[in-house]
Amino acid sequence: MQFMLLIYSAEGTxxxxxxxxxxxxxxxxxxxxxTVKKDGKMVAGDALQPIATATTVSVRGGKxxxxxxxxxxxxxxxGGYYLLDCEDLDEAVKYAAMIxxxxxxxxxxxxxxxxDN
Amino acid sequence: MLPPLTLQRTIDRTVREExxxxxxxxxxxxxxxxxxxxxxxxxxxxxxxxWQKTGLPKSPAAxxxxxxxxxxxxxxxxxxxxxxxxxxxSYLIEQDNQALDDGEAELIPDERLEMIFTCCHPALAxxxxxxxxxxxxxxxxxxxxxxxxxxRPDAMAQRLVRAKKKISLAGIPYKIPDSTxxxxxxxxxxxxxxxxxxxxxSASSGDVLTRTDLIEEAIRLARIVNRLxxxxxxISGLLALMLLHDARRFARTGKLGELVPLETQNxxxxxxxxxxxxxxxxxxxxxxxxxxxxxxxxxxxxxHAQSPSWQETDWPQIEALYNLxxxxxxxxxxxxxxxxAVSYARSPEAALAMLDEAAAGxxxxxxxxxxxxxxxxxxxxxxxxxxxxxxxxxxxxxDNSQEKAFLHDKIAHL
Numbered sequence: 001m002q003f004m005l006l007i008y009s010a011e012g013t014x015x016x017x018x019x020x021x022x023x024x025x026x027x028x029x030x031x032x033x034x035t036v037k038k039d040g041k042m043v044a045g046d047a048l049q050p051i052a053t054a055t056t057v058s059v060r061g062g063k064x065x066x067x068x069x070x071x072x073x074x075x076x077x078x079g080g081y082y083l084l085d086c087e088d089l090d091e092a093v094k095y096a097a098m099i100x101x102x103x104x105x106x107x108x109x110x111x112x113x114x115x116d117n
Numbered sequence: 118m119l120p121p122l123t124l125q126r127t128i129d130r131t132v133r134e135e136x137x138x139x140x141x142x143x144x145x146x147x148x149x150x151x152x153x154x155x156x157x158x159x160x161x162x163x164x165x166x167x168w169q170k171t172g173l174p175k176s177p178a179a180x181x182x183x184x185x186x187x188x189x190x191x192x193x194x195x196x197x198x199x200x201x202x203x204x205x206x207s208y209l210i211e212q213d214n215q216a217l218d219d220g221e222a223e224l225i226p227d228e229r230l231e232m233i234f235t236c237c238h239p240a241l242a243x244x245x246x247x248x249x250x251x252x253x254x255x256x257x258x259x260x261x262x263x264x265x266x267x268x269r270p271d272a273m274a275q276r277l278v279r280a281k282k283k284i285s286l287a288g289i290p291y292k293i294p295d296s297t298x299x300x301x302x303x304x305x306x307x308x309x310x311x312x313x314x315x316x317x318x319s320a321s322s323g324d325v326l327t328r329t330d331l332i333e334e335a336i337r338l339a340r341i342v343n344r345l346x347x348x349x350x351x352i353s354g355l356l357a358l359m360l361l362h363d364a365r366r367f368a369r370t371g372k373l374g375e376l377v378p379l380e381t382q383n384x385x386x387x388x389x390x391x392x393x394x395x396x397x398x399x400x401x402x403x404x405x406x407x408x409x410x411x412x413x414x415x416x417x418x419x420x421h422a423q424s425p426s427w428q429e430t431d432w433p434q435i436e437a438l439y440n441l442x443x444x445x446x447x448x449x450x451x452x453x454x455x456x457x458a459v460s461y462a463r464s465p466e467a468a469l470a471m472l473d474e475a476a477a478g479x480x481x482x483x484x485x486x487x488x489x490x491x492x493x494x495x496x497x498x499x500x501x502x503x504x505x506x507x508x509x510x511x512x513x514x515x516d517n518s519q520e521k522a523f524l525h526d527k528i529a530h531l
């Protein structure tokens with residue numbers, strides 16, 4: 001079954017670009033991506049631009065409203081995701097724990113809904 | 118033909134005893150806990166009806182599993198996603214063709230271990246793990262579980278339904294975990310069993326001091342897991358610990374239901390058979406030198422259980438065991454218990470210093486046993502005023518009326 005691994009962290013926490021740790025951190029992502037590909041689990045995965053680039057859209061009474069930024073005022077923001085094909089939750093959790101951001105942020109593991117016809 | 122009442126009792130007993138094993142087997146076949154449970158429930162209803170007419174089958178368990186499988190086939194055929202359930206249906210029919218003859222119930226594969234790992238999965242909330250384990254492995258009804266945890270039956274039912282949905286949708290596996298995570302997952306199972314035991318043993322709220330059903334259920338579950346994973350010394354340790362604690366059941370409450378502390382318990386009322394079994398288990402596992410917190414706590418309990426009187430307690434031995442326990446589990450609560458041992462093995466003053474240290478982090482600020490223990494040590498150090506203050510704090514923190522009465526009594530005797 002497919003699992004979405006949503007990567008949340010507070011911007012400004014964790015290794016920052018330009019720091020010594022940042023290189024190792026990014027290498028961690030490269031290695032992780034390679035591992036899930038090699039294991040045949042990778043469906044998709046992306047990093048997102050920072051929250052300052054976000055736009056929120058809603059439609060009320062047929063009228064589109066466009067707003068700058070996200071509604072949620074939580075400190076931790078969605079920064080990226082992996083979509084993996086795993087045997088079960090145990091396997092998904094095992095991979096989630098290998099994502100470098102898990103060490104300062106958190107990974108939400110969600111099964112992808114399967115539509116029966 | 119059996120009279121209806123006897124029959125009902127026999128069915129109830131069979132269902133209780135066999136529920137976990139049959140259910141585990143059905144889950145494997147139909148791949149879904151809720152569906153398996155519904156089918157087994159249906160089978161139980163027809164059993165009542167059928168056995169009334171024909172008498173009890175030679176193996177009620179074999180009868181129930183065959184009936185439940187047929188119910189499952191029916192239900193799956195009626196499923197609107199019939200096509201997607203074809204695999205399960207074929208499997209069930211195949212199993213049904215090799216249906217167990219009467220008396221072959223022991224051939225039912227035991228998959229209770231898979232089921233208990235599912236129910237105690239860390240992706241479920243702790244209270245849910247407990248309730249689910251009692252329901253699926255223990256065969257307790259939702260009402261019984263709600264009653265045991267002083268919850269409303271509908272709230273408990275909701276919790277169980279949601280849990281089963283999560284297991285199925287979130288992909289919580291039905292298997293014995295991989296060796297990399299097995300130790301932590303076993304410890305999750307053990308902690309669920311011990312929580313069930315403690316809920317029965319100390320009744321954190323309400324007026325009933327012991328809820329026997331939960332105690333017995335916890336011991337039964339530990340026996341099952343111990344049989345299925347005989348190599349794990351901590352499982353044996355937990356079983357021994359619970360037996361040794363439970364051996365004191367009839368001595369720890371007085372005639373009026375009041376709490377009687379270890380010091381003044383009538384040791385003749387301790388259950389010698391349970392003590393003997395607990396000690397025997399420890400004598401088997403301790404020499405394997407794979408110690409853990411459950412074995413150490415059981416060993417401490419065994420020292421008490423084997424002491425002819427409070428005065429003759431081997432406190433240096435208990436202190437030594439607490440030192441090992443603190444080394445493996447350095448928590449303020451263990452520190453506190455270690456201090457109590459020190460107060461007897463050495464001096465109340467030495468213990469007070471340790472108690473202060475244990476409380477320094479603030480973790481014990483709302484922990485009733487800490488203030489009761491501290492008060493006790495203060496009494497023995499001759500600091501009556503401070504002891505009174507500490508007893509009063511303990512009373513404020515307790516929500517068990519027997520416990521409160523016990524503490525008030527302590528103050529009265531200062």
